[in-house]
Amino acid sequence: MKAWLIANHFLMSKKFSELTDWLFQAAKAANIEMVLMSNADCLAFLGRGGVDAFKQYHETLPDFVLFWDKDVRLATYLETLGIPVYNSSKSIALCDDKSMTHLTLEQYGIPMPKTIIAPMTYENIGYTDYDFLTMVEKELHYPLVIKECFGSFGAQVYLAKDENELLEKVEQIGTKPMLFQEFIKSSEGRDIRLQVVGDQVVASMYRYSEIDFRANISNGGKMKAYQPTDEQIALALECTKRLGLTFAGVDLLFGEHEEPIVCEVNSNAHFKNIYDCTGVDTAKQIINYILLEKRNHRC
Numbered sequence: 001m002k003a004w005l006i007a008n009h010f011l012m013s014k015k016f017s018e019l020t021d022w023l024f025q026a027a028k029a030a031n032i033e034m035v036l037m038s039n040a041d042c043l044a045f046l047g048r049g050g051v052d053a054f055k056q057y058h059e060t061l062p063d064f065v066l067f068w069d070k071d072v073r074l075a076t077y078l079e080t081l082g083i084p085v086y087n088s089s090k091s092i093a094l095c096d097d098k099s100m101t102h103l104t105l106e107q108y109g110i111p112m113p114k115t116i117i118a119p120m121t122y123e124n125i126g127y128t129d130y131d132f133l134t135m136v137e138k139e140l141h142y143p144l145v146i147k148e149c150f151g152s153f154g155a156q157v158y159l160a161k162d163e164n165e166l167l168e169k170v171e172q173i174g175t176k177p178m179l180f181q182e183f184i185k186s187s188e189g190r191d192i193r194l195q196v197v198g199d200q201v202v203a204s205m206y207r208y209s210e211i212d213f214r215a216n217i218s219n220g221g222k223m224k225a226y227q228p229t230d231e232q233i234a235l236a237l238e239c240t241k242r243l244g245l246t247f248a249g250v251d252l253l254f255g256e257h258e259e260p261i262v263c264e265v266n267s268n269a270h271f272k273n274i275y276d277c278t279g280v281d282t283a284k285q286i287i288n289y290i291l292l293e294k295r296n297h298r299c
Helices: 014-029 049-059 073-082 089-096 099-107 131-139 163-173 230-242 272-278 280-297
Strands: 002-007 033-039 063-065 113-119 144-148 157-160 176-181 190-197 200-208 222-225 247-254 261-267
Touching: 002 014, 014 272, 033 049, 049 144, 049 230, 063 073, 063 280, 073 089, 089 144, 089 261, 099 113, 099 176, 099 230, 099 261, 113 272, 131 144, 131 157, 131 163, 144 163, 144 280, 157 163, 190 230, 200 230, 200 272, 200 280, 222 272, 230 247, 247 280
Parallel strands: 002 033, 002 063
Antiparallel strands: 113 176, 144 157, 144 176, 190 200, 190 247, 200 222, 247 261
């Protein structure tokens, strides 16, 4: 079986390359002939003769693509060629944009923090007034959370404690898409990450921080292995199903009565920390699941 593993050409840090190397080795161990490619090595050719041109550069198309990137345009193109892509372009797009994640899950009654999506403005115009923030303050109260719709590792998540901090942060974010959420006080500095592959939660960890309202390891948080409840497992699986994901990292908060609340869903969740914490090899789990699905499909 032949496969492509596609990563972003312009993310060259060890933090990302070690994951693609890990996935590559897992595929090799499963006797999959996998080729590691970047999105710059695999350009989408459109229009007259586009497909023929693409095939000149890639004489043999893979049986599937493991898409470890967020280049949804390329993922969509590969799907138009009839190549199975994991995760799909649609599910990657839904997870990459936090507002679209919440809009999708809202349709199915998934529990999440009270959320308000900022109005869209144009880059050359910006916000000519901030009157809409009055509604945000009224509905969410302080402190409240501000999130850029596109971001990773908690780096684009902020806490505003008053009107001045809210306005300052919104002005700083500028015209980039953002949303506002109620601050779940009962989950301050703690959450859980559930690693989902197929229809199973294969690993989970409890993340906690004594120095930040965010529990992300990248922001100084700590971690330990965690046994999720049936309710937490069911919610994580429901999220991945509704977002069309084959594999994902689902982050859950703790409500006032410890009930699970969805924080976000990651289509390309980094799995080194959860491996260090639990010993579960997510790369192996992903490869084995795709193999099983391909075999079942042939049957």
